[in-house]
Amino acid sequence: MKLGNCLKVLKTSSHQLIAPLMVAMLASIVGLTFAILMKYMIDILASGEEKQLYDLILFAISFGVVRGLAPVLNGLREYYTGKLVEAREKEFRAKFIEENLHAGYEENSRKNIGMTMRIMHGGIQGHRTLIRSIFSGLLPTLFDVVFIIVTLVLLVDISIAILIAAIILIYGSVIIAQTKQRVPYIRAIASQDKEINGAINNYLSNHEGLLGWGRVHGALDGYKSEAAALFDTFRQNRVAILKHNIVLSIVIMLSMVLVLIYVGYLIGSGQETLGSFLMIVGFMSQIFLPLNAIGFSYRQIINAEVDLEKAFNYVHNKSSTQQSSPVGIPHKSLLNIEFSNVSCEVNGISVLEDLSFEIKSSSIAIIKGTSGSGKTTILRLISGLLKPSSGVVRINGINIQQLSPVRLSESIVVTSQESLLFNGTLRDNLIFYGEKLPDNDILNMLEMIGLKEFIDDLPDGLDTFIGDRGQMLSGGQRQKVMIGRALLAKPYCLVLDEPSTGLDEAAVKSLKELISKLSEKTQLLIVTHDQRLMHINNTEASVVDLDKKGRLANVKL
Ligand SMILES: Nc1ncnc2c1ncn2[C@@H]1O[C@H](COP(=O)(O)OP(=O)(O)O)[C@@H](O)[C@H]1O
Ligand SMILES: [Mg+2]
Known part of the structure; x- marks a missing residue:
């Protein structure tokens, strides 16, 4: 994406541009008026x-x-620029999240979440840098230059105006030309830096594994060789900056000498006043600073371009899958789930083949099958995350494609087989799907799922932080917190994906008691390869049995 495209980002909210533009212009005028006052006073x-x-x-x-x-005025300029930045960031973040959600399960399953987050932050940073560089860097300099030239034409002499315009032009061009030469370094640093941060992120997040396998040194060597390329680019960039500044120094020296001699000559010959001389010196010393900042702003804009390019490429090639007129599930009852000749291909791999079964409004249904047979994929189809490549999935007789995704996710809640807990308090994790609930409601539910005693013993109770992915809880506790979270969302049907993963006999026994208790209140769909879950106390379950290739092996309904 080129600068023009970056600017388009700004165009969308043109009414918000007026205030920062006006203030930047006023700041330039007021900032340079002192030199005019000096001229009059001296005269x-x-x-x-x-x-x-x-x-x-x-x-x-x-x-x-x-x-x-x-x-x-500078404060006001920052105020309005900040306002513009915030408005854009809010929009960008929302758009980024929305586009990613629309991308769907298949595409998102290929993504590295850490990378997605870094790209989003890069895009936000890019917007911020771009807007600030333009409104606090480029535009004020441009206004300063115009003000100086107009003042010189009106109050001094056109020849001086031309001379100074020429100097500013040469100086600005040298800066831009030199910065352009450094564009490859700047772009390389901007992207290498992010790649290395990504690699460091991977090493850090695999810290336990790396230490456990004694691989930390290998990882560090990998980091060092990647970093060597970056630091070499840093060095080349530093040398280029030094050369750049030497050339700029020469331009400043020559132009100052030239202007002073010429203005001195005009004063000597009585054509100009001492006041004009001081005004010109004031202008000259004032303008070199913002002119130098042009190089900085330009570099910042290139950095922003790299970040925005990544972010926009990441989100812009998504096809959004809006339904034409989505409907809700007709009435609250036991759901009837029907697969009719469903085949499903995920990321080019055939997972389910011509699968047909019907779970007829039963309070407990079990889908069993060995690991990799496609059980989780069936759940993704039921919850609308995936679409069948052929065939139809129906809920209460309605093709799932016609159901509103929001209503669907309210009706069927899946507790995943991996812990989807996050680093927050127990309360935050439990009320993740819904609005805030009174502690009493949460505690009643915890009582039912057998977690209340455990939580009562915690010094901070519901306010206890549970660590990354809930690692401060045991496997069984994590499962229960996830079940609790799903129950608080009050679904018609609660789906448990491999709820016994990693649980010992005692924990499985308590899980089975819970399942049997839950089945009195909520419809349950349990997906498992665990024989221990096949007989849930006295409850009679419908069973769908898959073979290795995601085809029906057996069905007992
Ligand atoms: N996002 C995906 N991309 C590619 N293949 C996938 C994806 N998700 C699942 N699969 C493949 O589909 C098959 C069934 O997976 P899954 O439904 O998770 O099985 P189960 O839950 O029965 O263990 C596996 O072979 C798996 O590798
Ligand atoms: Mg699975």
């Missing part, structure tokens, strides 16, 4: 006219006001 003092005290007071007041206003 008055040099002329030896009467009323000098009165003029001196007027000058002092104006000079004070003009210099004093600068921080306010």
